[in-house]
Amino acid sequence: MKHIPVLLDAVKDAIGDMRGLRIADCTFGAGGYSRAFLDAGAHVVAFDRDPHVANDANMFQNKYGNTFRFVPETFSHIGEIDGLFDVIVFDLGISSMQIDVGERGFSFRADAPLDMRMSGKGMTAAELIAKSSVDELATILRDYGDVKKANIIARAAKEKLPQTTFELRDLVFNPNDVAPVFQALRIAVNDEFGEIQRALAAVPNKLACGGRCICVTFHSLEDRIVKNTFRDWTTPPGDARLPETCPAPFKLLKTVTPDDGELENNPRARSAHMRGVIKTC
Ligand SMILES: C[S@@+](CC[C@H](N)C(=O)[O-])C[C@H]1O[C@@H](n2cnc3c(N)ncnc32)[C@H](O)[C@@H]1O
Known part of the structure; x- marks a missing residue:
């Protein structure tokens, strides 16, 4: 669109x-x-x-x-x-x-590599998860997405190391948290x-x-x-x-x-x- x-x-x-x-x-x-x-x-x-x-x-x-x-x-x-x-x-x-081109990894509605970089440069969202500690990840989720249960989701992400949007979506057990989790990672990846x-x-x-x-x-x-x-x-x-x-x-x-x-x-x-x-x- x-x-x-x-x-x-x-x-x-x-x-x-x-x-x-x-x-x-x-x-x-x-x-x-x-x-x-x-x-x-x-x-x-x-x-x-x-x-x-x-x-x-x-x-x-x-x-x-x-x-x-x-x-x-x-x-x-x-x-x-x-x-x-x-x-x-x-x-x-x-x-x-950016949202509609599923392959860019911004949307949880399309299965794609977990990328989210606007510029195509720097760390992808998958790499950010892999590199961050549970605490760092929980802080990102809390500060940039107001995500409830940020610690539990951060721990699940570190355990599963999602490589795709659907893998990330599926580890967020409360559907209401999916959009905030994607928003938080996008903000962090792009240092918005x-x-x-x-x-x-x-x-x-x-x-x-x-x-x-x-x-x-x-x-x-x-x-x-x-x-x-x-x-x-x-x-x-x-x-x-x-x-x-x-x-x-x-x-x-x-x-x-x-x-x-x-x-x-x-x-x-x-x-x-x-x-x-x-x-x-
Ligand atoms: C909401 S859209 C702008 C739409 C535009 N006003 C229009 O009418 O078409 C935001 C755009 O800003 C770019 N953008 C976001 N953060 C940026 C930044 N820090 N530096 C340069 N471009 C950025 C994005 O890549 C995206 O293309």
Whole structure:
């Protein structure tokens, strides 16, 4: 299934007139956001660490020429891009294509090698299980998936060393824990929270005055990271919570969640939140 962009109208509303703006689309995916920005007259630098998006990115390059640049890297490299951005956007998590291509190992609904790497580089989920201790694995399940009985599942995983998605699914005895277990391993394999934290630390210095940072999150744990970071940035100057990496105070934009119409059209939007801030210098 082609990826349906989530909360795109809310993101466009939060940006306003895009003509001539320099926008970083940190999560290119199927290019739904980038296309909307480019068609509205913005210049876009798009990141994605997934090599499977290269074809779409090439098509964008041909269509939009030098108003579009693709960076096949993790978005935590944003600090290394020259110049400032008017808008930096993150549409976090995984795309429909990543879930739907069973062989990539993200889904417990398709039998496939237990991989889960967005970039195809680094340790697979099967290797992560093999390398971690029971305690380390239980911590991953608890911290990244809120998994109940994390210790028991970690012990079972270390004993059986699952190599496929179905082998992992079948050792999780409570069906309600299967999705959280897959989510937790995916977050660990891709260092998703580390990526968000490193990228957000670079954002204040990469935004022009009046620039906006907008994040769409898909579960409470990543939403909490964004919410707390934005809260720190919006503390008054002089307050100890204002991080050193934040040279100017920010103002919060309104948080938006999908309306019934969007949810009906795209059930994958159900847990989404859009949060944003404006740099007020
Ligand atoms: C939810 S999709 C984005 C969909 C996109 N907004 C659209 O409308 O088509 C998330 C994308 O971000 C990418 N991604 C996730 N974490 C990343 C990271 N740390 N660095 C670069 N790309 C990342 C994934 O590979 C995936 O393609």
